[in-house]
Amino acid sequence: MAYKIVEKRQLVPDVHLMNIEAPDVAAAAKPGQFIILRIDEEGERIPLTIADYDVDEGFVTIIFQEMGKTTKQLAKMAAGDELQDFVGPLGKASEIEKIGTVVLVGGGVGIAPVYPQARAYREIGNKVISIIGARNESLLILEDEMNAVSDELLVATDDGSKGHHGFVTDLVKELLDGDEKIDRIVAIGPPIMMRAVAGVTDPYDVETIVSLNPIMVDGTGMCGGCRVNIGGETKFACVDGPEFNAKDVDFNLLMSRLSLYRKEEMESLETYKKGCGDDCKCQ
Amino acid sequence: MSITQEMPEQPADERIHNFEEVALGYTEDQAMLEAERCLECKKPKCVEGCPVNIDIPGFVSKMKEGNFEEAIGVIKKTNTLPAVCGRVCPQEEQCEKLCILGKKSEPISIGRLERFCADREREAGVKDPVVAEPTGKKVAIVGTGPAGLTAASDLAKAGHSVTMFEALHEAGGVLIYGIPEFRLPKAIVKEEVEYIMKLGAELKVDYVIGRIKTLDQLEDEFDAVFLGTGAGLPKFMGIEGENLNGVYSANEFLTRVNLMKAYRFPESDTPIKRGSHVIVVGGGNVAMDAARSARRLGADEVSIVYRRSDDELPARREEIEHAKEEGIIFRLLNNPVRILEGENMSVNGVECIKMELGEPDESGRRRPVAVDGSEHVIDADIVIIAIGTSPNPIIFDGSKGLEVTPWGTIVVNEAGVTSLEGVCAGGDAVTGAATVISAMGAGKQAAETINDYLSK
Ligand SMILES: Cc1cc2nc3c(=O)[nH]c(=O)nc-3n(C[C@H](O)[C@H](O)[C@H](O)COP(=O)(O)OP(=O)(O)OC[C@H]3O[C@@H](n4cnc5c(N)ncnc54)[C@H](O)[C@@H]3O)c2cc1C
Ligand SMILES: Cc1cc2nc3c(=O)[nH]c(=O)nc-3n(C[C@H](O)[C@H](O)[C@H](O)COP(=O)(O)OP(=O)(O)OC[C@H]3O[C@@H](n4cnc5c(N)ncnc54)[C@H](O)[C@@H]3O)c2cc1C
Numbered sequence A: 001m002a003y004k005i006v007e008k009r010q011l012v013p014d015v016h017l018m019n020i021e022a023p024d025v026a027a028a029a030k031p032g033q034f035i036i037l038r039i040d041e042e043g044e045r046i047p048l049t050i051a052d053y054d055v056d057e058g059f060v061t062i063i064f065q066e067m068g069k070t071t072k073q074l075a076k077m078a079a080g081d082e083l084q085d086f087v088g089p090l091g092k093a094s095e096i097e098k099i100g101t102v103v104l105v106g107g108g109v110g111i112a113p114v115y116p117q118a119r120a121y122r123e124i125g126n127k128v129i130s131i132i133g134a135r136n137e138s139l140l141i142l143e144d145e146m147n148a149v150s151d152e153l154l155v156a157t158d159d160g161s162k163g164h165h166g167f168v169t170d171l172v173k174e175l176l177d178g179d180e181k182i183d184r185i186v187a188i189g190p191p192i193m194m195r196a197v198a199g200v201t202d203p204y205d206v207e208t209i210v211s212l213n214p215i216m217v218d219g220t221g222m223c224g225g226c227r228v229n230i231g232g233e234t235k236f237a238c239v240d241g242p243e244f245n246a247k248d249v250d251f252n253l254l255m256s257r258l259s260l261y262r263k264e265e266m267e268s269l270e271t272y273k274k275g276c277g278d279d280c281k282c283q
Numbered sequence B: 001m002s003i004t005q006e007m008p009e010q011p012a013d014e015r016i017h018n019f020e021e022v023a024l025g026y027t028e029d030q031a032m033l034e035a036e037r038c039l040e041c042k043k044p045k046c047v048e049g050c051p052v053n054i055d056i057p058g059f060v061s062k063m064k065e066g067n068f069e070e071a072i073g074v075i076k077k078t079n080t081l082p083a084v085c086g087r088v089c090p091q092e093e094q095c096e097k098l099c100i101l102g103k104k105s106e107p108i109s110i111g112r113l114e115r116f117c118a119d120r121e122r123e124a125g126v127k128d129p130v131v132a133e134p135t136g137k138k139v140a141i142v143g144t145g146p147a148g149l150t151a152a153s154d155l156a157k158a159g160h161s162v163t164m165f166e167a168l169h170e171a172g173g174v175l176i177y178g179i180p181e182f183r184l185p186k187a188i189v190k191e192e193v194e195y196i197m198k199l200g201a202e203l204k205v206d207y208v209i210g211r212i213k214t215l216d217q218l219e220d221e222f223d224a225v226f227l228g229t230g231a232g233l234p235k236f237m238g239i240e241g242e243n244l245n246g247v248y249s250a251n252e253f254l255t256r257v258n259l260m261k262a263y264r265f266p267e268s269d270t271p272i273k274r275g276s277h278v279i280v281v282g283g284g285n286v287a288m289d290a291a292r293s294a295r296r297l298g299a300d301e302v303s304i305v306y307r308r309s310d311d312e313l314p315a316r317r318e319e320i321e322h323a324k325e326e327g328i329i330f331r332l333l334n335n336p337v338r339i340l341e342g343e344n345m346s347v348n349g350v351e352c353i354k355m356e357l358g359e360p361d362e363s364g365r366r367r368p369v370a371v372d373g374s375e376h377v378i379d380a381d382i383v384i385i386a387i388g389t390s391p392n393p394i395i396f397d398g399s400k401g402l403e404v405t406p407w408g409t410i411v412v413n414e415a416g417v418t419s420l421e422g423v424c425a426g427g428d429a430v431t432g433a434a435t436v437i438s439a440m441g442a443g444k445q446a447a448e449t450i451n452d453y454l455s456k
């Protein structure tokens, strides 16, 4: 099978958006779900969240950050190129219902998966307050898009180059301490950020949902590589999640399991760079 | 009385450094000598032992004439995947167990002869099949393991328009992701799949039913559906330390190695932890495959930890012998109770307890009981859990009415029909983890049922 890249754009340095032609996936996709792609015969299967989808045009949007071999190789591909595999939609869809006021927190590339959720919450009549954050202003993605689907948009940057000087967690805490009743918080971003949000909301008794990103292979419940510990129970993030209640998540286990292949990932990237030259323009 | 021809094999000290096939296959001379031993019984017992009732004396007799083309024709009347079955069938429990020669001497090596005929045909180039007159009926096959492939092949031959849906990026089920290259070369499975496509069947990989489409949708779009979704959900033991870094399910370990070619890392992109001391928990074919793969990945020491004794090991004898030759250590009557944690939540040994065999249990095998105070630690940095699998429920998502047992297996009648009209099922999804040939038998049965149903 081949899945065509119909559009490709760099959003900020090292973060790219791609629209992939996959009409059946687009037709079934819902916020909160993800896909798994493989670039070529030798490729690794990597999971990426569905950032958007267009049923009429038949494409799915992914937004990814260059991390290692596969995402760097993907970043070099252009509109018109084809991916070998694109499986989805995988995982459970977010439970988006009318509950009142929802706070959506996106950190870094985690803003991408938050976006379709914000839109969906808003569409059915919730009040949506979004908090997005990045290291600095030049790394902030989807600000306009988020603005368009939020009643209120708050921005935090680590260096203060835009919005609040500090972490998204500071803004979450301010909201929780404020007058407005918050009915749910959804936080997606690096595990360290989700753990921090979980820590902040814990004393407040506000339902807090996070989307977990363990290493996956098949994404269908067949390998168990994606297992996470939720309230003392082992779950497979690809079929039981990826979203879970933040207070139940064992973030230390998640983070440690994510580092399992660090040595091999370096080796893979080095081999790739050697074969290609990091600045080459080959596909 | 003559004895069976030995299978030529790659020597153990060589093969532990590669993933190439261990059993090399009979030469033509050997195949002829072995075929000559067959008595061509009038009431052949061997046929009763074969789940798809291959006309064994029939094909062997063609072999004796040196007519391998007709021999494979006889086999293929009832078996779609002879190159596969000849390699991985538990023959010693099936056809060969009942061979009359086995009473006084050694049975005919039926599987090896079957393999010889299939390999011979493949080397000569399989002729393109004649595509049947279309019936205008559409059948969906979900899952492309041996059950799905067999059903697809038979239904395509009958002229139905067949579409196969596969969750992974390659067709073949366990034949591709589970059974290693050194036992079943993937090229063989690929050729079988291509043959089925030449029959006119369509293959959609990357297609998870229950996610991209529901079973209900398939029922609407197709005249009949076959579910051959296997038993791919790995079981864990529920002991302390099972989520540590370095603990794999056999499914994950084997999928990384076979489907994702991690043994060629970094030429292929998918990594695997190679480990120096590997413990595999379990005693079936899956455990043997995992242990032998770990050995080939370069581990210094690989052990099988199994709670019963050698007699009860469920794996095929041949696989156990091969594993022993390759230096796999068998730590029998041993059960893991805890996986010990080292640096950065990684595995640092396994605590086991000694077992002894007590009274027989429901399965008729003597029940293992722990020996108090016999806890001891075995050195390990990788642990692979191979204690079984159950059906993966993802297929049921978003659809109603399919009856399943409390164990998650799909309920069918003798004809392979589920609780839904026009929907059949077979293979591991119905029986729980079983064998390639039983899955094929079920695929065949279901194809017949569907064919009858569609001709009404
Ligand atoms: C459900 C889910 C949704 C995700 N959504 C997005 C997204 O929308 N955008 C985005 O940029 N990233 C997303 N990720 C993370 C993304 O999958 C990894 O960044 C990617 O796999 C890295 O591959 P690599 O070869 O470039 O880097 P590597 O060098 O291989 O790895 C870099 C880091 O990524 C993680 N990783 C490696 N392999 C995998 C794997 N097979 N599965 C999961 N994580 C892995 C590890 O923590 C590793 O340290 C998601 C992950 C999951 C599980
Ligand atoms: C490591 C290992 C070694 C083995 N060794 C032997 C042996 O030596 N001899 C022997 O006889 N048997 C052996 N077996 C058992 C044998 O392989 C199985 O019994 C047989 O493959 C079952 O066939 P199946 O067609 O029912 O299912 P499977 O082979 O499991 O195939 C099922 C397929 O369905 C797909 N699928 C599942 N759900 C969906 C969905 N929702 N949508 C789309 N596709 C889906 C899966 O991805 C898979 O490809 C072994 C098994 C393993 C794991």
Ligand code: SF4
Pocket (backbone or CB within 6 Å): B049, B050, B051, B052, B053, B054, B056, B079, B085, B086, B089, B090, B091, B094, B095, B096, B110, B111, B114, B437
């Ligand atoms: S298919 Fe299996 S059981 Fe039947 S004859 Fe061949 S090897 Fe024996």
Ligand code: SF4
Pocket (backbone or CB within 6 Å): B037, B038, B039, B040, B041, B044, B045, B046, B047, B056, B057, B098, B099, B100, B101, B108, B110
């Ligand atoms: S039982 Fe043995 S000897 Fe008789 S036909 Fe079968 S294989 Fe030949």
Ligand code: FES
Pocket (backbone or CB within 6 Å): A215, A216, A217, A218, A219, A220, A221, A222, A223, A224, A225, A226, A227, A236, A237, A238, A239
């Ligand atoms: S990724 Fe394999 S079970 Fe979740």
